[in-house]
Amino acid sequence: MSMVLFGVSFISGKAQYYYDRSKNPDKNIGKISTPKTGRDFDHFFFLSWDNNTPLSNKDFISEPSSLGTKFGYRKRINEEDKLWVGGDFGWAVYKQYIPTQTYTSGTQSVTTDLYNYAYNYSLSLNVDYFFRPMEKVFTPYAGVGIGAAYDKFAQYFNIYGTDATSWGFLVRPEAGILIGFKENSAWRIKVAYHYDYASNTSTDFGYKNFTNMGFQVGIVKMAW
Amino acid sequence: MPTCFVAFFGIAVWSCQPKPNNGDLLKNMVVSTDYNSTANFSNYSNYWMSLDTISYFLNTAPTDTLSTGAAVRTITNEVSGALTTAGYSLVGKNASPDFWVHIYIVENISTYQSYYYNPYSYGYYGGYYGGYSTVSVSDQSNLYIFLVDLKHKSTGKSYLWGCNIGDLASSPDQTTDTIIRAIDQAFKQSSYIKK
Secondary structure, three states, rough: HHHHHHHHHHHHHHHHHHOOOOOOOOOOOOOOOOOOOOOOOOEEEEEEEEEEEEOOOOOOOOOOEEEEEEEEEEEEEEOOOOOEEEEEEEEEEEEEEEEEEEEOOOEEEEEEEEEEEEEEEEEEEEEEOOOOOOOOOOEEEEEEEEEEEEEEEEEEOOOEEEEEEEEEEEEEEEEEEEEEEOHOOOOOEEEEEEEEEOOOOOOOOOOOOEEEEEEEEEEEEEEE | OOHHHHHHHHHHHHHOOOOOOOHHHHOEEEEEEEEEOOOOHOOEEEEOOOOEEEEEEEEOOHHHHHHHHHHHHHHHHHHHHHHOOOOOOEEEOOOOOOOEEEEEEEEEEEEEEEEEEEOOEEOOOOOOOEEEEEEEEEEEEEEEEEEEEOOOHHOOOOEEEEEEEEOOOOOOOOOHHHHHHHHHHHHHHHOOOOO
């Protein structure tokens, strides 16, 4: 017991040497088994570049999109750095060029080339579970987001165009990792994969739902 | 502060809906055709059409109803050439043609004026001078080609074939290649028009 107390006091002493705890008291003292060695980050923001591949209705758009971004916020809800909750706002644009073709229906024929677009917006509440304490350089996590998705499907040809909009329910499981530039870094890189299922439908454009896989790389700002 | 940033970011991204650029969009015209399913095009032998004039309807100048010139000749020659290739002969108006080729352009120019009111804009000395007006103009024109049955005009069922090509007003090339390609495409996708 005395060895444990000695060890804890040594770690605390070292932390105070590198960081002035009087200005930023450790909120975890007495709550977790191992006190932190740096700043006690309890929330963070991130901004990611999001690359997506559509998985549904590939007749309309099948090409992957690199035009997307995600902005998110997380706040720690327990003192062990494991469970974080927050929200994401996502935006992605999918597009595909369909070369000139003739479409015939009955006595009517139309020849044109088409520009198919899908504009996706999402707002979700997220829960992430981090497998390692946040002060580590590599902090892998898995999470899920639940929220709303708004899609606008559009088709442009010459000066003409048609579009439809749809709201839907969104579920987004996600797994990734935060990589710090050093131990307990305030700035980190986020790399994550996610799968999105949105219940958005459009009979005009042939969507029964909108699903996609995504890969995001972003920057994270830790805060306390 | 973070709330403001999130709101700004959200609004900025929400309003960002990129579209294809006009250079790509206007490369090709849209060609639509339709025909009378009861018509038998092999029953017709000759036609008449004006080669130097086409009808022109402009909503802002109702009295201007005819168009002439080199661009018109380009259009009529292409249509006439396609019909000749299909096996039909061009004859005079008084030679009892089997069908008539009616070509016309409809152009619609719309002007919108909007006034944006800014309730927070006041003059330095208290006088209100907020808000500004904008004017936007849209111009759309389509080329129509119709084959009108003259053999059965007494029955009232004179419609044989119709074609709609657009948009002429926005096309970067309004006189030659794009229109010629569109007219050729109209007859190509109407392979039933043959003697």
